Amino acid sequence: MNLFDNFKDPQLCKTLLARIHAELDGELRFMEVCGTHTVSIFRSGVRSLLSDKVVHLSGPGCPxxxxxxxxxxxxxxxxxxxxxxxxxxxxxxxxxxxxxxxxxxxxxxxxxxxxxxxxxxxxxxxxxxxxxxxxxxxxxxxxxxxxxxxxxxxxxxxxxxxxxxxxxxxVPPALDALVGDPELQVQAFLLPGHVSAIIGVEPYRFLASKHGLPAVVAGFEPVDILQALYMFVTMRNEGKVEVVNAYTRVVSDExxxxxxxxxxxxxxxxxxxxxxxxxxxxxxxxxxxxxxxxxxxxxFDMKLHDVPEIKGCRCGDVLKGKMSPEKCPLFGKACTPASPVGPCMVSTEGSCAAYYKYRI
The missing domain is CATH 3.40.50.11740 (HypD, alpha/beta domain 2)
Structure with missing residues (x-):
């Protein structure tokens, strides 16, 4: 078997899913902060396989x-x-x-x-x-x-x-700002593999030391993502809070x-x-x-100016994990990939585009 096929192995996915659902005590609210993770979670079907106890929040991971x-x-x-x-x-x-x-x-x-x-x-x-x-x-x-x-x-x-x-x-300062939002209640972060390949793991340590939240740097295949979720469950059950690099085939700690x-x-x-x-x-x-x-x-002697937000667009709430794209009144109606109102429907890494392509 090709090395990368291991990370798509259906049987291993089933095993990890079963362990997550069997060992999870209470609700797990996790946020991914990478657009590639957003697409992978939908395209692979991982999101549809998670129980109601595992709440996926899509964060500001689309540049x-x-x-x-x-x-x-x-x-x-x-x-x-x-x-x-x-x-x-x-x-x-x-x-x-x-x-x-x-x-x-x-x-x-x-x-x-x-x-x-x-x-x-x-x-x-x-x-x-x-x-x-x-x-x-x-x-x-x-x-x-x-x-x-x-x-x-x-x-x-x-x-x-x-x-x-x-x-x-x-990315790290944005995570710090999100954690400070009392409405969001994120319990764990799925950290971006691509960004982490550049900055390593150390810049995320504050999530555990300052906020008491676990975080895992993960790859983009189904097993990568499910492995990270299972690590969240295991850390919770063992009373641990850590920032872990689970994508060592690409990301080094430094x-x-x-x-x-x-x-x-x-x-x-x-x-x-x-x-x-x-x-x-x-x-x-x-x-x-x-x-x-x-x-x-x-x-060019330029300055940024205040401009009005796009009328009716709820991309801001989607990026903060406060709203699922399909709950936006424009989603799939006035706002589609062919005629986008906001950027989350434009980019291939946008949450709205992922919802539209893989859920309707």
């Missing part, structure tokens, strides 16, 4: 979804300037003020290009030396090192017409120090806005002064 309304407005503002905008594809259809999107801006003549890597954006800058080229930087610690590396290469090669509009988010070093060289932490949550201290990344020439906010 496109947590991008704030004011940040989307900044993207659209930048698209109206004399510049080439480069972006990952998911951002193209995220609604902004007056339901405008980068895709609609492109249709109206804005130079917006979809790229698969920030280095693709740098190549566009090289090929168009008389144009300013901006990469829209969103995402978590997973994508930040590559973008930092791109900025470093741009400076080393003297490419002065490239910059980044940086709205990266950091993470990737080189990637973190590159990220910290180019970026520094800052307060950041999260859709549905608001301002979280120290939860974002901004470009350091040493690299100011590559900071689009400074290059």
């Amino acid at each position: 496109v979804c947590v991008t704030h309304d004011s940040e989307v407005a900044a993207f659209l503002e930048l698209a109206g300037k004399n510049a080439i905008i480069t972006t990952f594809g998911d951002l193209m259809r995220v609604p902004g003020p007056e339901k405008k999107t980068l895709k609609s801006a492109q249709a109206e003549g804005a130079r917006v290009k979809v790229v698969y890597s920030p280095f693709d954006a740098l190549k566009i800058a090289q090929d168009n030396p008389h144009d300013k080229v901006v990469f829209l930087g969103v995402g978590f610690e997973t994508t930040a090192p590559a973008i930092a590396a791109t900025v470093k290469v741009a400076r080393e090669q003297g490419i002065g017409n490239f910059s980044v509009l940086c709205f990266h988010k950091l 993470g990737n120090p080189k990637a973190v070093s590159i990220m910290n060289e180019v970026f520094s932490s800052c307060d950041a806005l999260w859709r549905g949550i608001g301002l979280i201290p120290g939860s974002g990344l901004t470009i350091r002064d040493e690299y100011a020439d590559y900071d689009a906010m400074r290059v």
Whole structure:
């Protein structure tokens, strides 16, 4: 059997499910904070197999979804300037003020290009030396090192017409903010494998030491997820509270120090806005002064402005785990993947898109 087939083994899944349901005392409310986990939990059928005692809360793990309304407005503002905008594809259809999107801006003549890597954006800058080229930087610690590396290469090669509009988010401060919400009552966290491959396990220790909550770094296959849930049950029964790395085939406890070093060289932490949550201290990344020439906010003298939330959209409550997507009055009616009202229905990692695809 292929190694990865072990993590999809139906019999092992059945065994873990049986143990979870047999040994769980009371209710277990767990939250995943990774969009890939969101999709995996639905696509694999794991969510439908869990008993009512295991409550799954989908958290703010989709980078496109947590991008704030004011940040989307900044993207659209930048698209109206004399510049080439480069972006990952998911951002193209995220609604902004007056339901405008980068895709609609492109249709109206804005130079917006979809790229698969920030280095693709740098190549566009090289090929168009008389144009300013901006990469829209969103995402978590997973994508930040590559973008930092791109900025470093741009400076080393003297490419002065490239910059980044940086709205990266950091996962641990967001978890700290969520735990502080008395309405949520999260009892355990399924931690993101991709982010953890970069930052390791140490940044999550506060969940156990400060808040008394167990957390498990897990992979994305059905056995990975069920194993993590069973570890929650076992820890509860044994009176333990720990942060555990159960994804050792990919994640080391120390993470990737080189990637973190590159990220910290180019970026520094800052307060950041999260859709549905608001301002979280120290939860974002901004470009350091040493690299100011590559900071689009400074290059184009931009500021974030207050913008109205999308009318009727409940993405904020979905991202905080306070509402299941199907309880939003727009879900499956005014808001569908073909005609999304909010970003949680746009992104392939969004909770609303996962509910729509795998539950109706």
